[in-house]
Amino acid sequence: MVSSNTASQEEMMINRVPLQWRDQCSALLIPLNKCRHRENYAPWKCEDERHTYEKCQYQDFLRRAKVLQKEKKAAALAGAEDE
Template sequence: MASSMTASQTEMEAARLPLGWRDQCSALLIPLNKCRHKELYAPWKCEDERHGYEKCQYDDYMRRMKLLSKQKKAAAESAADEE
């Protein structure tokens, strides 16, 4: 399921994103990394980009946890129906 927050494969390769970071929020990570590099990783810089990326990561985590909960519930119901 591709999201509007997902960068294309060529964009991620050009930004040299490691494979572990190529997820639903990759389109927000690319400008964040550019800003961090430009500002020499000063922690008080690039806050807007960082907060946007962190919110995307949190929303993606919550989406996955809801999906897991639904899958567990469906599996428990199907197990109960078989008995």
């Protein structure tokens, strides 16, 4: 499933996004990194970009947790049926 926040492989290669950060929010990370570089990594700069990226990361975490919970429930039901 590709979301609107996912950059293409070519975009990630061009912007040198490390492999561990190539996730559902990669399209938001690219402008954040550009802003950070432009502002010399000042922590009070780029707050809007950082907030948007962190919100995306949190929503992705919630989505993955929900999927895992459904899988665990399905496995428990399948285990109960086998008995």
